[in-house]
Amino acid sequence: MKSRLCCLLLISMLMAPLAANAATSTYRGHCTITFQVQKTVMKDFTGTATCEPFEIIVTDDLISIPVIVVPVASMDTGNSRRDREMRAMFESQTFPRITGEAEAFTADRLSTPERRLDQMPEELTFALTIRDITQTITARVTEPHIDASAIEATLVFDLSLASFELDPPSFIGIVRVRDDLLLRAKVSLDRSPTSAHIPTTQE
Template identity: 30%
Template sequence: MRVPVVLSMLAGLLVCPNDTPAHAQQVAASVDSTASVVHYTGTAPLHSWRGTSRSVGGEFILRPSRPDSSRAVIRIPVATFDSGNGRRDSGMRDVTEADEYPFVTFRGTDFSPVTWGRGASGYRGGWSVSGELTFHGRTHPLSDTVSVEVTGDTVRARAEFDVSLSRFDVERPGFMGFTVGDTIRIDAQLAGSIAPDTLSAR
C-alpha cells in the first residue's frame, strides 16, 4: 500500500549505480492523507459496489545502511469507507465489528525491486512488498507488487489485491436470499512528500 511505496522508492534510490552512495542517516516520512485514497469493491450475484476512504494514514522508517531493518505501516479506519449507501455501510461496520476492531492495518517488512529505472521525469517501476495485513482482529501474510513513481519530491504508488472475508472471519451478509461474495478487491492509490533530509541525501 502507500507506505511500502515510499519505502520502496527510497530503497530503489540506493541500488541505482549513478546515484549518490547511501548514507547511514535514518529517513522517515508520512502518508499524505489529502492526496491518498483506498477503494474496496464488493460483489453480489446481481450487482457490485465500491466503498471509498480518504482517511489513509501511515509512516515508515528507512535505514539506508541496513535495508533489512526498514519498516513501514499504513492504517485506515474501517468506519471511514463510504459506498454512498448508508444502510449498506452500517451493515459493513456491523459484520466487521468496527467498534471493536476500528482499523485495517498493513505492516510491511520485506521490500525488493522487480523493475526499477530512471526516466525523464523521475524514477518508476514495480516493487515486491511483503508484510502482514490485520483486519477484523485477525492477521495474515500479504504480498503484492506495488507500482511506484517518483517525480521531484513527490512519491505516488498504486497497489491492487484481493482480500478474502472468510479468511479474516468476517460474516458475509445476505439480502433476499443472496450472499455477498467472499472476495473484496482493494485498490490503494497513495501519495506523499519525500522528507527534506532524503532529498538532500539524493
C-alpha cells in the same frame, strides 16, 4: 472493505526505492483505498477508505516501515445502510482499526543492481490484520510515479472475506456479497522539505 489493508502494502513497496539513499530522509504518507464489491444479484458497488497519516524515515540505507492504520469508520460506499452492515461485519465497536505491516529492509533487497529511486519492486508482501486475525497478503505494484519531491504508486490485490472469518453481509435479506473483493490502494509519499535530495535516473 479490506481496502485499507492495501495501503500498508503500498507503503512498503514505495520504501524499497528509497533505500538507495544513505542520507536521512522523511516521507510523509497518505493513502486512499478503493474496493470493488460483487453481489450475487443486482448491481456491484464500490467504496473508499483512507488510512491515517504516517511518516517513513530512511536512514543509512535502512527503510523502517510504520504500521499502517485504516479506521473501519472511514469506509464509505455512498449508502448509509450498506455502510452500517459492513461495519457490523468488521465488528468495528470492538475492532475499530485494520492494520498492515511490512518488515524493514535494506537497499541490498532491491532487485535491480543500480538501486535507483525509480526502480520499484513488482510485488509487495505485508501482514494484514482484520479484527484478531492476521494474514500474509501479496499485492501487485502498479502505476509508479516518482520525482524529486514525491512518490506515488497503486497496490492491487484480491481479498477473501472467508480467510478472515468474515461473514459477508446480505441486503434486503437475499442479495449477498461475494467472498472475493478487489482492492486498489493509491499511496502517496511526500518528501519533507528538510530531507536530503534523492536522485532519479533522469538526473
